[in-house]
Amino acid sequence: MSLLSEIEECGEVIGKDTIDSFLACMQCGKCTGSCPSGRVTSYRTRRVINRLQAGDRSVLADPNLWMCTTCYTCYERCPREVRITDIIRAVRNLAAKEGYMSKSHRATASYVIKTGHAVPINDETKKLRKELGLSEVPPTTHKFPKALESIRKIIKKTNFDKLVGFDWDTMSLEERGEK
Ligand code: SF4
Numbered sequence: 006m007s008l009l010s011e012i013e014e015c016g017e018v019i020g021k022d023t024i025d026s027f028l029a030c031m032q033c034g035k036c037t038g039s040c041p042s043g044r045v046t047s048y049r050t051r052r053v054i055n056r057l058q059a060g061d062r063s064v065l066a067d068p069n070l071w072m073c074t075t076c077y078t079c080y081e082r083c084p085r086e087v088r089i090t091d092i093i094r095a096v097r098n099l100a101a102k103e104g105y106m107s108k109s110h111r112a113t114a115s116y117v118i119k120t121g122h123a124v125p126i127n128d129e130t131k132k133l134r135k136e137l138g139l140s141e142v143p144p145t146t147h148k149f150p151k152a153l154e155s156i157r158k159i160i161k162k163t164n165f166d167k168l169v170g171f172d173w174d175t176m177s178l179e180e181r182g183e184k
């Protein structure tokens with residue numbers, strides 16, 4: 006199966022048109038010039054699109070793939086309407102299936118499994134909420150802990166726990182040796 010077909014499969018929700026849009030890229034570099042992540046990391050958006058066009062599978066194992074913050078700036082500015090951010094999300098899906106999810110993304114996923122939140126509430130946020138006249142905790146799993154059982158059922162049913170490498174016995178991530 007070609008890399009494009011595999012990405013299409015992983016971007017099923019996003020749609021074939023979106024995935025195929027990277028074929029229109031003319032390598033102008035506007036995306037790289039717009040990218041806030043590229044200013045502080047070695048991530049280069051244009052280069053990722055270039056490697057995808059070439060069918061270069063090594064892009065899946067490249068840790069830079071996880072440096073995109075999905076801010077959509079490149080998506081808005083691309084003169085060829087390449088739907089860059091959505092493509093990167095689909096490519097990440099494929100990379101994750103092959104075991105290349107970044108440690109920080111796995112850690113975020115583990116918070117969802119443990120608390121129902123990618124960013125669990127802390128004392129500082131509770132204090133801020135009170136100052137703003139809000140309830141101390143939001144009406145989520147923080148307020149309704151039983152809802153976490155439903156979330157965990159979905160996680161198990163979809164094998165998200167296996168994808169992330171979450172160990173239910175220790176309630177922590179298995180070691181994969183990534184940076
Ligand atoms: S801005 Fe669009 S056309 Fe230009 S390099 Fe990036 S993806 Fe390609």
Ligand code: SF4
Pocket residue numbers: 036039040041042043050072073074075076077078079080089090
């Ligand atoms: S969506 Fe990702 S690749 Fe595009 S500008 Fe934002 S951080 Fe860079």
